[in-house]
Amino acid sequence: MQDNKNWNELKEFKGGYYGLKIMLFIYNYGGRYIFSFVLIVVMFFYYLIAKKQRQYSREFLDAVNSTREKRGLKKLKLSTFAHFMSFGNMLIEKLRSWQGKLILGKDIVFKGDSEQAITKYNDNGRLLICSHFGDIEALRAIFTINSTYKINSIFYTDNAKNYNRFLKTISPNSNINIITTTSMGPDTAVMLKEKIDDRQIVAIAADRIPTTYNSNQNNRTCCVEFLGRKAKFPQGPFILASILKCPVVLVFGLKNPHTEIIDIVCIDFGEKLILDRKDxxxxxxxxIQRYAKKLEDLVIEYPYQWFNFFDFFKE
Structure with missing residues (x-):
């Protein structure tokens, strides 16, 4: 998490591949409690030096409470340090999920009718729209461990290379395929359409704009209402959905602050996403506004699960 011009420059895994390996070593041989202690020290140090990230966290948390107040909900006592620690603790859940230590029904539960929403289209290829909100790795782990489903996860950053390498180390039998790209061009769309036709799953985040802006590519943005302010969201995932002509499901893995269990939230976004040719x-x-509204509904319930530590509302 650094203050750079593009979100892709925010190196959430600062040490790259070897940093991840050290984290895994501490977790495996020191146990969760030792890992948690080390994590507190690291996050406290980072919290002290990350002035910009503290500011962005505070602005976001204030926007959450402002939105809750407008909706007639009780304002929450929100701390920026707790926000940082939530990000750090999410790393533990990532490790546990890919090691197969999260048990569905015990550590992970489907919230409401989410299981029906995600299994409704089991006979089809489908597009999962994710976000940097919560721990979606929990759901990916459910799909990719002991499953015939193949997930193709799209990353708009080269930082994914270290992540993919680490993933193969920790979970060599994973069925996930990470696709790194800087823009959603025709070639990428054709490749993904072939995967959908083969009944595979494509996952893409829809809360960050691509790293390379080009008005002639499908990576333009829309400015919509989010938490009472204007925010830019990428058009690419939604244009892709219209091209793939497949079911679209919004998916989130959110740690419940009361039960410490990961709530899997799946929202059926439609059997097909159709764009009006005339407009x-x-x-x-x-x-995109419909997606932002669904995202906002969950964000005000799980504010510490928001992991976009940059100026999200920047014009």
């Missing part, structure tokens, strides 16, 4: 921009705006 494509308005159609895109409506779909």
């Amino acid at each position: 494509k921009e308005v159609s895109l705006q409506n779909h």
Whole structure:
């Protein structure tokens, strides 16, 4: 998490591949409690020096409480340090999920009718729209360990190379395929359409704009209402959904602060996402605003699960 121009420059795993290996070593041989102690020390040190990230965290948490107040909900006592620690603790859950230590029904539960939403299209390829909100690795682990489903996860950053290398170390039998790209061009769309036709799953985050901006590519943005302010969201995932002509499901893995269990939230976004040919921009705006509203509904319930430590509302 650094203050750079592009979100892709925020190196959430600062030490790269070897940093991840050290984390895994401490977790495996020191246990969860030793790992947690080391994590507290590391996150406290980072909290002291990360002035910009503290500011962005505070702005976001204030926006959450402002939105809760407008909705007639009780304001929460929100701490920026607790926000940072939530990010650190999420790393533990990532390790546990890929090691197969999270048990469905015990450590992970489907919230409400989420299981029906995610299994409704089991006979089809489908697009999962994710975000940097919560720990989606929990759901990926459910799909990829002891499963015939193949997940193709799209990353808009080269930082994914270290992550993919680490993933193969910790979970060599994983069925996940990480696709690194800087923009969503025609070639990428054709490749993904082939995977959907083969009944595979494609996962893409829809809360961060691509690393390379080009108005001629499908990586333009829409400015929509989010937490009472204007925020930019990428058009690419929604254009991709319209091209793939497949079911779309929003997925989130959110740690419940009361039960310490990961709530899997799946929202059926539609059997197909159709764009109006006559007014494509308005159609895109409506779909993205609908996504932002669903995201906001969950964010105000799980504010510490928001892991976009940059100026999200920057014009």
